[in-house]
Amino acid sequence: MLTSRALVRGFKIGFWRPLSSTSSLQAVHGKDMSADVLDCTAPQYNNRLDTPLPDVPFVRKLNSEQKQLKDKEKGPWTKLTKDEKIALYRLTHELSFPEMRKGSDEWKSVLGGVFIFLGLSGVLVWWQRVYVFGEVPHTLSEEWVEKQTQRMLDMRVNPIGGFSYYWDYEKKQWK
Amino acid sequence: MFRAVVRLSTSGVRSLARTRPCNSVPLASRCYSHAKVETDEEFDARWVTYFSKPDIDAWELKKGMNTLIGYDLVPEPKILDSALRACRRLNDLASAIRILEAVKDKSGPYKDIYPYLIQELQPTLSELGISTPEELGMDKL
Secondary structure, three states: OHHHHHHHHHHHHHHHHHHHHHHHHHHHHOOOOOOOOOOOOOOOOOOOOOOOOOOOOOOOOOOHHHHHHHHHHOOOHHHOOHHHHHHHHHHHOOOOHHHHHOOOOHHHHHHHHHHHHHHHHHHHHHHHHHHOOOOOOHHHOHHHHHHHHHHHHHOOOOOOOOHHHHEEOOOOEEO | OOOOOOOOOOOOOEEEOOOOOOOOOOEEEOOOOOOOOOOHHHHHHHHHHHHHOOOOOHHHHHHHHHHHHHOOOOOOHHHHHHHHHHHHHOOOHHHHHHHHHHHHHHOOOOOOHHHHHHHHHHHHHHHHOOOOOOOOOOOOO
């Protein structure tokens, strides 16, 4: 009991300490955050069918070649080649409309995984039935069930809605 | 012209059925909003004016376009023409192509709207040098 509690405490410290210490370090040293921490107050790029023009362009840091292309964009667009036009589009947008609409085949993997696990469960259940469960009670044997059925018919069990209703007492057979 | 005009009524029929025998006809009254309904021409004119602003800035273009795409309609060619010229003033070819993609997507199952729009916009597209997504091969994956 005591050992498990110590274990839990140790686990908690081990889990939280790295997180808390890095943030306290950062607070001490000022704006020392790693580059891939997302600032959620600034506008973000998104691919949305209902928002065709995103808030910010996809590529914001342009290298010199891209900057040259952007300068060429300020002139007549008739002078741009097809590849340059496509490149300009891709600078501002990550995915085109057909790419956004594409969808994926992930559902097949998901369904496959579901069936695999259902199958494994089925195997477990079968194994359990065969190797774990003992014999079935004697009241389910053929002989007993026959005698039981006859007794139920003699008692007129459910003569209106079911069971005895389906037995033809004159002809002594099921209807 | 391509707009699905939906006139919303604020509530259904209110019928007053009196129980007195002499007045067996129910009185029906409808409740419509009393706001003035904008005509299609006024709507188009408003948007053409919006995009025709000479010193339109990038944010206004984005805001206008995203709002326009949010409506339940495909914009008229004259609105799109105005928007494409605004892209030209802002030196933004990518947005011009994106606008064409967006209206094609907006047409949904009505496949003959987009060819009509391109046909109407062809003079502007040639003048400004805007290639359609089809010409750039971007309509196929």
